[in-house]
Amino acid sequence: MIEEAARLLGRCSRLVVFTGSGVSAESGLATFRGAGGLWEGYPVEDVATPEAFARDPLLVWRFYAMRREKAKSAQPNPAHLAIARMQALFGSFCVVTQNVDGLHQRAGSRPVLELHGSLWTVRCTGCGASRVDEQVPLPELPPRCPVCGGMERPGVVWFGEALPEAVWREAEKLCQAVDGMVVVGTSGVVWPAAGLVELAAASGAVVVEVNPEPSALAHLARVHIPMKAGQALPALEAALRKKADAGC
Numbered sequence: 001m002i003e004e005a006a007r008l009l010g011r012c013s014r015l016v017v018f019t020g021s022g023v024s025a026e027s028g029l030a031t032f033r034g035a036g037g038l039w040e041g042y043p044v045e046d047v048a049t050p051e052a053f054a055r056d057p058l059l060v061w062r063f064y065a066m067r068r069e070k071a072k073s074a075q076p077n078p079a080h081l082a083i084a085r086m087q088a089l090f091g092s093f094c095v096v097t098q099n100v101d102g103l104h105q106r107a108g109s110r111p112v113l114e115l116h117g118s119l120w121t122v123r124c125t126g127c128g129a130s131r132v133d134e135q136v137p138l139p140e141l142p143p144r145c146p147v148c149g150g151m152e153r154p155g156v157v158w159f160g161e162a163l164p165e166a167v168w169r170e171a172e173k174l175c176q177a178v179d180g181m182v183v184v185g186t187s188g189v190v191w192p193a194a195g196l197v198e199l200a201a202a203s204g205a206v207v208v209e210v211n212p213e214p215s216a217l218a219h220l221a222r223v224h225i226p227m228k229a230g231q232a233l234p235a236l237e238a239a240l241r242k243k244a245d246a247g248c
């Protein structure tokens with residue numbers, strides 16, 4: 001499967017790696033769905049909607065403070081690192097992620113399009129100013145805007161909210177133009193993000209999926225690699241590098 005994926009992707013010059021929480025699972029960060037998933041312990045409607053924040057901002061902030069703490073102490077795993085190394089093998093390369101943990105950037109990937117925002121940005125609910133704040137723990141919950149003193153909210157996308165417009169436009173443009181896409185560690189059930197894989201496939205890109213379980217997007221994949229990301233991505237990167245070195 002790895003060899004077949006490398007054979008197909010080795011012909012590509014424009015690649016997007018599209019990731020979900022499964023790529024960070026081996027860094028010790030929980031995925032969302034299924035047994036032990038984040039949404040099991042913390043119902044979405046309590047912690048990840050604008051209504052939840054309006055009702056109880058402190059409860060929502062405690063959830064994100066906990067996620068910031070876990071993400072801060074997590075390290076990029078072999079999958080993040082292999083994805084960062086793969087970049088050199090393609091003329092055009094971009095990571096498009098649903099993750100908010102920043103681990104792709106810490107592994108060295110550039111650029112990274114964060115469809116669902118970031119744990120490390122906060123935004124004022126009053127004046128709308130956005131800033132990066134990587135302090136763990138935050139000195140005050142909820143944090144206050146240094147510009148106007150208003151209450152700040154996590155810089156993530158909640159259910160019922162639109163994706164950041166410029167990021168979305170850029171992602172759509174890229175996914176229409178790629179000739180290869182590697183889909184890693186996502187159930188593929190959250191839209192519009194999942195639609196990017198459909199867009200790439202409909203535009204003629206070869207789609208390779210890395211996931212121990214076939215996702216809702218598996219029917220779009222030419223190759224499904226039923227392995228953990230931390231094993232599959234280093235093997236895929238090595239196979240692609242071997243082909244590139246051999247000039248084929």
Ligand code: OAD
Pocket residue numbers: 019020021022023025026031032033034037048098099116157158159184185186187188189190210211212213215227228229230
């Ligand atoms: P899910 O929890 O829906 O899916 C995680 C996927 O990762 C599953 O398909 C697992 O089989 C797979 N997986 C688990 N361990 C893996 C590993 N070691 N290697 C590879 N794959 C593995 O999480 P997402 O698809 O990321 O959105 O969820 C998408 C969005 O839904 C998230 O961005 C978040 C969530 O609600 C918002 O918060 C807006």
